[in-house]
Amino acid sequence: MIRGSGDPRARPILESVREDRALFSLVLSYTRTAEIPGITVAGAGPDSMMYTPPADAEYIEYGHCRCMDAIPTTPDGKPTPAVLTRAALISAGLPYIAINAGGPVRPQVPHIDAGIEPGGNIREGPAMTMPQALHTLESGRQTGGKLASLCDCLIIGESIPGGTTTALATLRGLNLPGPVSSSMPDNPTSLKEDVVRAALERLGMDDPVSVASKVADPMILFVCGMLQAATESTWVVLAGGTQMLAVLAMASKLGYDHTRAALATTSYIAEDPGIDLGRRVDAISPVPVLWTDPLLERSAHVGLRAYAAGFAKEGAGAGGAMVAARARTGAGADQMQDAIDAEYSRLTSGARAPG
């Protein structure tokens, strides 16, 4: 059973994923906040950080990356959650498209170019100008509307290094306190709090878009626009953890149809008592929460077992892709874990993906 699927609000969404046309989209973005030393491990080092989103997008498409030699890892070699995403999408034959919304490096795969600039380091200054913020939101609305006209259920994941810090600043800036997740088991909370405090000092009596322009990142505003436009005509699943909380917070301030949306993630996020995801979603915008246990403590691969020990946990829409794939094929959590292990075995054996 997909967890949370007993919620009657979730049923029509799961039914749509199972029977209608579903599309998995991955929003690639960037904030220079990621360059603050120690803030994230989404990349093997500071110079490779901006390659992580396009590398995730290329890997999900081809089974290998084009802009770098190997797949993105943490500095000590733990693999990107895009491994889970790819295994899930392929197991269910779910169509996939990447969207570059602020990444400085173009992915070498046909993708949607949303025409967005990278976000600034929010410790040092605003994330973007107000015209850039409005453009980002508008481009998200256009893209979301376009994709919604092509499917019955739009799943939206993200890949943005440093994004949990900008998500925390956005939630605080909208007066919604609470912790965020991290790609590290020892969440660098005090460093994040320092960055967020510096960012929030620049806020006055601001409207939500103005708050975002000062302390968020392009992904949050872009996905907020997608969510607003797509829920006008279709079901939407936000695939992610605390960063998608920031999207929900922004969208609830600006207005959207929450009866057509859900959040989907991994058990590593949904069952973390320190995050308390379900209660916080209810407080921000009451959408159903769906999750699945990747069972990675059973994995044959030490790099994947690290997920169960608190590394990475979620990202590249992994939880949402797994929930959607299980809804579509009826696979159990154990079958999904087999598919993930098989994909990682292929990767580490150096074999090329078929096709």
Added chain:
Amino acid sequence: MIRGSGDPRARPILESVREDRALFSLVLSYTRTAEIPGITVAGAGPDSMMYTPPADAEYIEYGHCRCMDAIPTTPDGKPTPAVLTRAALISAGLPYIAINAGGPVRPQVPHIDAGIEPGGNIREGPAMTMPQALHTLESGRQTGGKLASLCDCLIIGESIPGGTTTALATLRGLNLPGPVSSSMPDNPTSLKEDVVRAALERLGMDDPVSVASKVADPMILFVCGMLQAATESTWVVLAGGTQMLAVLAMASKLGYDHTRAALATTSYIAEDPGIDLGRRVDAISPVPVLWTDPLLERSAHVGLRAYAAGFAKEGAGAGGAMVAARARTGAGADQMQDAIDAEYSRLTSGARAPG
């Protein structure tokens, strides 16, 4: 009645457009062949030529351009056929996405970036290297497969200045002689023949992709790849005239499912005895031909009446968009002409498009 709709091969395609999910895609590209003086009027002057495709894409989306002040015109002010395309798509609520496949100027609208370089001037040298040609074909296949998974009928138009000359060279290079159309009533045939002769002199005993790398343009290979991949799972309508003949020729050499494809264009192309479109399609790859009369001799606007006098005739997928819109809504040719006139009245009055 949509002309050609009596062909039993066309019926399931028209039925799919009417009842299922149809998507209109516009492939933007560029060949430096367009910079040969006198070869095309697709742009107000040589410096503006490379802005024509992105301007078409922006105008179809927004009702006005972003990369230039007005819509693309010929040097004496006749409007781009994208006016017909936009009027048709809006009248039927057909979803639309632009694909940049070789244009040096990015359109300022969310679009698919296919990662393709502009084509070279075929009078002076090859259109592209062989690795570029293979990449262009492969990127077309990926993009076509992706879009086919999101719709039941994929309509593909193009915007590439100078494209009829590279189409002629491609047809000749594949040993398929015959005239091509032009955006001018006095088709600069002898200039085109000179350019094509210079290009063909570089050919030896080449395979089709090698021919294309020497004398074609990126659009022809890219749309060929889209057609090959998309006909594996869905209906495909090539929206255009003689340039789409070159695509059909390339695809028939490389292999594709012609039972899932059709060509759709305007009567200005389909009924031109000098082009003899139907017979040539049958000789190249037997797909049904659908067309509609834009009735622009009745237009209140002198710029549009020029179409009926032999200017522009087709482009930006205009004929295919009109055929699809009529199939979807049941509108007659006269209602479509009213919609085109209304769109052009709005444009020339300087009013912003709603929304």
